[in-house]
Amino acid sequence: MEDSIQSKLIYTNLQLDNASEMINKGQFEQSYKLCLYLKELLEKVHDLSDPSFSYAFFRLAGLFVDLGNRDSNLESSQIGLEIMESNSFEHCLTRDSYYYCLANAKGNLTQSDSNNYCKTDVSKIERFSEVGSLLLKATMIRRKNKDVLSPQVMVNMGINLYLQYRFSEALSLFDKVNCMGLDIPESWVNRSECLALLNQITEVFSIQQYKEVAQGYYHASVSSEFPYDWQNNFFNKAKHTEKEIEDYCLDLGIDIEDDKHLDEQEYQSLSEYRRWCLDNFLSLSEHGLYCKCHGSARDNLNIPVPTRAVAGDFILPMEKVLNRLKSEFGLARLMLYEHQSDKKDNDIDDDACYAELYDNELLGTNIEKLRTAFRICFGILDKIGNAIALLFDLQLKTNKGKVRPSYFHTFWELENEDRRQKFEAYDNEGLIGLYSIACDLNHKLEGELSFYKQWRNALEHSFVFVYENEKPEDIETSLAYYEEPVFISESEFVESAEHVLQLTRSAIFSFVFAVRIKAEKEALNNIPDILIQNKFLEQKKYT
Known part of the structure; x- marks a missing residue:
């Protein structure tokens, strides 16, 4: 009997790996069907208090949440959330991991409503705040234990913040992750989306800001973490943004220049204190939200x-x-x-x-x-x-x-x-x-x-x-x-x-x-x- 249970556990974990791989390849429908089958299989196990089976069940919940996010599948997100809230999983999972995953599940459902943004629906703001609190719980636990904060947690916190129009906090988190040199395309994509939304609200068109938007999409288009269709989509977004820059410059009669080297020279010419302000995301300059050139040399926010x-x-x-x-x-x-x-x-x-x-x-x-x-x-x-x-x-x-x-x-x-x-x-x-x-x-x-x-x-x-x-x-x-x-x-x-x-x-x-x-x-x-x-x-x- 014990051998039968053990073999069922081994089979379940192998199938969970398969479902995860399908998600990475963009095979969302096949993965969703497999996850539903595994949910039915695991629910037949009478003793889910067993740490091994409990952890497998939680892994399954995480896959449902990932599918909900990647495929905009609300039903999948809801199933994942229901599994997570049905058990505390304390005997197989650290508290920070649990809060992080629960935040992802609730975040999917909140973001899918009303075209992702808060607008001025107070109840939705409060739901975003609840998601943010879960991510902060995970963060505070890791801080107390003196553990390094996971880059993926930082990305998810940034997403949650920019959807509440807290641009400076969100951009600082995305920039910190991007500076790590890891292949986390969600950080680049959401930095671009955040800058685009900021421009939509402030209506202050900046060539450099749009260049930053295009750069983020280009980074996502070459990421091995995204399926080919997604890569192609972000490549097209980058090209579309560059076309907008070209049209804008044509209207003004100016040339588009590759001035990255000039930005670096201007940054190095700033005082040690000002460079510290920019590096630590403490300037009060709208241009300084996304660039460290001479345009960010003063706190010129008005x-x-x-x-x-x-x-x-x-x-x-x-x-x-x-x-x-x-x-x-x-x-x-x-x-x-x-x-x-x-x-x-x-x-x-x-x-x-x-x-x-x-x-x-x-x-x-x-x-x-x-x-x-x-x-x-x-x-x-x-x-x-x-x-x-x-x-x-x-x-x-x-x-x-x-x-x-x-x-x-x-x-x-x-x-x-x-x-x-x-x-x-x-x-x-x-x-x-x-x-x-x-x-x-x-x-x-x-x-x-x-x-x-x-x-x-x-x-x-x-x-x-x-x-x-x-x-x-x-x-x-x-x-x-x-x-x-x-x-x-x-x-x-x-x-x-x-x-x-x-x-x-x-x-x-x-x-x-x-x-x-x-x-x-x-x-x-x-x-x-x-x-x-x-x-x-x-x-x-x-x-």
């Missing part, structure tokens, strides 16, 4: 754009808000740079004397820069919250009619039907990006990053101990005085601070897009009394 006018008496007040955001973000970013570069004044540090408590706590100006950078980011987010609440008539009021502060992560309250309808009526991709970030930080919405906000509050009002190397063990006496002190390792705090700056940068871009989209819609609906173009905005000069 609400108006050079190519057309926008309308609204709110443009200059919102540009004033943006000035404040850029100034504070610049300080937070500089503090992170100085901490990572260990650029500190030893004379100043030597002036401070600390009691030796044998608790491994990091003290001094260098770690304070990191702590301060972390706090500054949440001040920036709250300023964005207040500006958006005012501009889009989403301010909350007390019973006496007084306006309440609009804390970024909580002021939305879209569970209120009137507020939800108002939000959706704006049909504004920038607002979607902001709300998506807020969901990640909101504890009540089970945001996976809500602990960042808790850390910020503790840094501001309580006690956070950032320790070097190992967490101190024998310090109960010195801590008895504090209520719920927070302990964070230096490596975790550095990684978290970097992530918080990425979130803040993303929110600043989304803020700009939200205001710009509102202004351009109003310009279409009314003869504008005020026309503002980027070229009319003078740049401050400091001596």
Whole structure:
């Protein structure tokens, strides 16, 4: 009897390998039929608690999910999700792997709805947020275990983010994966799709941006991971994009040049600090989202754009808000740079004397820069919250009619039907990006990053101990005085601070897009009394 069970297991695994190979060859229908047969076979096994059979069943669920993604087969995705949710698979699978696969299954079903994009359906945004939370769960587990994050997880996180219009975060993930030199064509394809969607929303045509789109399609067209039909499809997309560039240049009467070498020269001519900003995806330049040439040398993000006018008496007040955001973000970013570069004044540090408590706590100006950078980011987010609440008539009021502060992560309250309808009526991709970030930080919405906000509050009002190397063990006496002190390792705090700056940068871009989209819609609906173009905005000069 045992031999029979073992032979059935061997047969099942061989057929699972065959089904996987069929998917790789683009034989989706044959693979789907085989998977249905294997599902029926495995369901006849009475003891699926056996780790070997349980793992085979989970592999099968993964194949159904892959088919759902590759062949746009909703039924296959649904079957895969039902299998995954029917069992925790804890005895045969690590938690991060389970969350990652579950996110893929739910992501397939969410992406297939409404032509992939969120638009302004709040329920869909929340479904994307749920998928993102599962991917973040997998990420946080790997971070805690000090494991390297899988490139495929990074790609899937990027896809989830760009479908919520969080372009800067998505592009940074795709670029990190592409720099690894691996054959992961999904990263190149989705980078191109992300840039194309960004152009569709901002309507700022850039030759370099379209070159980047074509390059991504070309990379996908030669990938051994895609079947021939897909390769050919992406090759045609690349050629079509290049034709658009040719037509654009012909209209302008300019030549198309291969200027990659010039981009590299311009990048090398930038300061060490600016190159660091670009390499770490911390610039506030729209051109810097996809290129590191001289056009990304400054944080020149503005609400108006050079190519057309926008309308609204709110443009200059919102540009004033943006000035404040850029100034504070610049300080937070500089503090992170100085901490990572260990650029500190030893004379100043030597002036401070600390009691030796044998608790491994990091003290001094260098770690304070990191702590301060972390706090500054949440001040920036709250300023964005207040500006958006005012501009889009989403301010909350007390019973006496007084306006309440609009804390970024909580002021939305879209569970209120009137507020939800108002939000959706704006049909504004920038607002979607902001709300998506807020969901990640909101504890009540089970945001996976809500602990960042808790850390910020503790840094501001309580006690956070950032320790070097190992967490101190024998310090109960010195801590008895504090209520719920927070302990964070230096490596975790550095990684978290970097992530918080990425979130803040993303929110600043989304803020700009939200205001710009509102202004351009109003310009279409009314003869504008005020026309503002980027070229009319003078740049401050400091001596």
